[in-house]
Amino acid sequence: MPVPMSPTPASLLTIFGASGDLAQRMLLPSLYGLHRDGLLPPTLRILGTARSEFDDDAFRTSVADSIERFVPAADRDDAMVRGLLERVHYVPATLGDEASFATLGARVAELRNGGDVVYHLSTAPRFYGDICRGLGALQLAGAGTRVMLEKPIGHSLASANAINDSVAAVFDESRIFRVDHYLGKEGVQNLLALRFGNAMFEPLWNARHIQQVQITVAETVGVEGRGDYYDDYGAMRDMLQNHLLQLLCLVAMEPPSHFDPTAVRNEKIKVLRSLRPIGRNEVAAETVSGQYTAGAIDGQAVPGYLDELGRKSRTETFVAIRAQVDNWRWAGVPFYLRTGKRMPRRSTEIYLQLRQVPHSIFGVAPQPNALVIRLQPDERIELQLMSKTPGLDRSGLQLSPVELDLDMHEEFANVRRRLAYERLYLDAIEGNGTLFVRRDETESAWQWVDAIEEGWRAAGMAPKAYPAGTWGPSAAVTLTDRNGHGWRE
Template identity: 75%
Template structure:
């Protein structure tokens, strides 16, 4: 793949919430550090009727609100705004699309162009078709698509087909912003940059793996969208399965797009199906009711939504990867809203020693565990058994202790970047390593669809759990009946 940087970056949906909170601040930070290509222009487009000056003010206001004071300066702001242009357009207005096309042709040069479709997925294929019809989707162009890619396998295939009729697969960059997070990048460094872990990273040494993505927030004004998706579509199909792939995949031959994504798709295709005969034993769904989070009373999901619903706000799964490395190791996946604390965490629990030589009395040996905290702050902890201080007249006593690395402290001098800074820079430089390939998306949907079909056929509905708790009680049963327990 040719690595030519882009000279034009176009954001569709440029006046939306994501643009204000993440996209425009990311472009500002990249420009502030001199990482944007010289002469690169930024074109925003949306239905809103701005001119260039109005949109520049919109950009300046977003930077003022969402970039920390210490990172803002008038010179940096002026440099970014000099790159910025705007052209209103709507897919149902051919005249406005023609005007957008003319503007794009005028701003393009001989270098590459990136289109970021920060819009609803139903607009992806029509937007790409409109670009193709106006001669704006040929070689040297690439398109970024936000998740979710569809709401099931059939819709994902339809979207991928529509976009693929205009853009070659190597020019389609599907975004899962989790892959741009520093902690996720460090997971790869931990696995493949250290000789001590990879020999133990398999079924012979690891007893179970847990992946938790917990949120304290509710639906936050996104009730209609969320009620159509639920926790399974919103989080499991993309974020959790991508984390699972990075934990479970074989070492790629190189850290480059094809090699990394080839190993991830092998994991997804090795996931054991969970169908209607298995969902009751291997899955738990929940829906939060009124409760308290961080000492503050919060309403239940149905109260926030304002109507009856059987949409799940919590999912726990017991998954298996049927290959040589992971045969027999359960992967417990869990995500939910209105949980006690916000955290994204991966736990690898090692197998117990085959025989204890210590008289541990009331303190039995606890298995070693590697805990990788991805957010809210990055943290790596290795839990080991250590001798308890004392004279040991009644036998050597052991206590579990942690070797602890606090990334915030260790790298305090380094600025913590937004995920979109990394993703934008990679898209601008034509590096697809951290983006999701079509076959990954569709393989994930195939696995998720089977579970959701199993729920429907089995008549399973979400179990209530009070906001501020760790999900329904049956989520704990899911692990405990196999001799395991969630790390809370």
């Protein structure tokens, strides 16, 4: 059987929605970082497109402004900015306007110069199918092309299937790169290194030794002008369905045979398919939803969600779930998932608490060991151990908790911390799908989340109020307390 040929590095990156907020804040600064470090293919050209009526020069000015606003001054170099701008082009195009789309197609054909093309659809997902059909009609979606899709892929399993079907009618699965930008974060990739590059952890990474796992993604911000979008999705669809479930997969998956797209994603889908369903009979006991009211963050008064939205809503801004992975490795270990807006501090971390020692010789039970993997705002790994308290111990040896702390910023102080999209863009340009999400992952995650959403509706469960600046409704505390656990705060 012939060995499949590896994709060749792309000669053209085409960004749909190139004048949007994501492009300005993340995508263009990421491309600058790659260009500055000499990591982009020398022949790569960047073509932006959107409804905005820019020409090449106006878009280049916009790119330069984005770099000045979002790239630290210490990392900016005028010569490197000019070098990136020489790669940049722009064509305005509007879906439904065949003439403008044909002009875009002609520019794509010209700039690709016979090489591979990556199309990044940084637009609302409802446009994915139309964009792909337009590319297909212009014969610009065949071999040597691939497409990046931003989350969320749909609003439910049915809508995700519809979007995936519309894209799959033009691009085969091997050329579809679904983005979850968390997978491009250094700390998330370091989780894989921690698990599979160190012999000490794997023997303990199971239900025999681990008592509970907590995954928290906490934000201090509110909806920030995205009220209409957020009110349609909420914390469950916007954050938990993708980011938190992807982190759960990386924590819980079996060791892949290789670090390649098929092997890694095969193990992740096994975890998603092992999640115990939570339906209408379980949602009251296993889930909590909340919605923030007025409060204070860092001493500053902030309005409630309904005040920001300007209307009534039952959309959740907080969700906590007690999940179970029903397989040999994790049976009986609760995975507590929590995400919310207007939390006391910004934090993304994974907390694994080990079981107690089987017998304490010190009179009192020592605190259990724990491993904390912090992903943001700083990246660090802490191993929490028990140590002897200094002293003569005439009344018995005393123990105190201590931490072995690896601060990634301090340890690698001379290495620039890269934006997540630098990693993702580089992989997409080179055709490596390991850190992207496969269709069956997306749909399995939606199936699990849809059952919870349907359970909420059937039970008539409305989000519980919590003041901004707190860790969510009191019911979230009860969720862990009744199982003998407590949230790490």
